[in-house]
Amino acid sequence: MGCKVLAPMVGKIVKVKVKVGDKVERDQEIFVMESMKLESSVFSPCSGTIKEIKVSEGDRIEEDDLLAIIE
């Protein structure tokens, strides 16, 4: 089980709302990103534990970039 969290679109990470080891629920907000003049949330696609976080606040991201791994 587990899943990868991918960037929904090009933009910038504004806030990282979890840390490695945190338990998360499906559809929980785990990143806040900004793009095209709007802030939006990146939600967890599954429930599990955060294994790895690949980005930090202020990082520029491309669509489909790997943001985090959940297991």
Added chain:
Amino acid sequence: MEKTWRELIEELEARKAHLREGGGKELQEKEHAKGKLTARERIDLLCDPETFEEYDLFATHIGRDYGLDKKELPADGVIIGFGKVNGRGCMVYAEDFTVVAGTFGERHGKKICKIIDMARTYGYPVVGINDSGGARVTEQMGALSQYGQLFYRHIQASGVVPQIALIMGPVAGGQAYSPALMDFIFMVEKTSSMFIAGPPLVEAVVYEKTDEQSLGGPDVHARITGVSDGTWADDRECLAKTRELLSYLPLNNKERPPYLVPEDSPDRRTPELEEIIPTDQKRLYNMRKVIEVIVDRGSFFEIKKEFATNLIVGFARLNGHVVGIVANNPIKYNGALDYNASDKGSRFIRFCDAFNIPLINLQDVPGFLIGTKSEHNGIIRHGAKMLYAYGEATVPKITCVVRKAYAGGYLAMCSKDLGADVVYALPTAEICLMGPQGAVNILFRKEIAASPDPERTRAEREAEFMAKYVNPTYAASLQHVDDIIQPAELRIKLIRALEMTINKVEKSPDRKHGITPV
């Protein structure tokens, strides 16, 4: 001794019954086992009971070689005719997979061409049910030439009568371009596929191992390519949805779409929109909910639901009148238009314009999607299609700015300048050439740099810019917006604007045709 009438009639009916069996019971059961219906069962579900008139049941194939001269291919593997759908006429062809895998031979092709010619001549939509192993190789130029004849007819009928392709089995090779030249394509889960070369050829020629579903199954065409307009669970659902789609379309381009006496009230207020649309511009919402609230209850029929989900398109009714809805959906890309959304939107707009269907445009668009990836995907030439399609359309065009309407996105979602007849704005509308951030960076760069508290100066300048320019009052003062309205009034206002503009007549310049960006 001469035969009696009774004998002649019995012979005739026996012959017809035999031909109607197609490839026979055994092969029909094989189709059922795959979850498919037979061609005749499909026609019976598509058409109103007892309305289908078949032509060319007696048509025979032309094959002379490889022993085919001794083989009987009933109706040459395709059934054509005229039936009624919801009491309205419709031309139909359905390929019969039980007859040599529904392969496309010369006569088979001629039959399909004939029914499309009839559709165009008599002004009826055509529904083509595709289920074919591809070209009948034994007929060579006969098959190839008929593909060309068929494509030519789709092109001649384009914009004259609606053309709908149902993919209810494989559609392989050149034949895939037949649905591609029609207006709508529906596919069926698990049993349908479309590709220009199937897995064996792909492996032999480009050394890639693949299978039918990952090469061109309904998911691929609904989500990735945008070839398909909708995926349905099985043949039955697909045929029922086709009947539903036809209920929104005029029979031909000389007619108006069918009016239905509405059950919903034209005076129904829509205060639910205050719950759905956040006034906080940073919060997202699903535009689909807005559409469902404003149209006649339960009337929204979405097209290409899974493709380019940042733009929603579909048919609906407003006080009984058919309209085409084009709406940004902030759920993806914050509603920005990318190349796929531009393809999806412009094609839908052109269909509506060709068939006299007024357009309702709901704007929440931060612009065209920017960045290297978007530019390299050709957002300039693709985005141009949206502008072109709206600018070209002469049907009533009614726009509401829900929230953002920035820059090129504002124009590409049909502003006054692209010919919108009526433009409304909600109080949350932000209409501008450039957002406050970008504008303040350009206008006050020096002042911000020199300020003892640059962030504060920036915030002050942004707030001032917002108040001055980024609001519907500014746009309305310059007549870009006809009225600023409450969410609760949206349905009522759209209906009134539609009923005011419904007899609009606008002539395009006299020319052969424009050069649509592609």
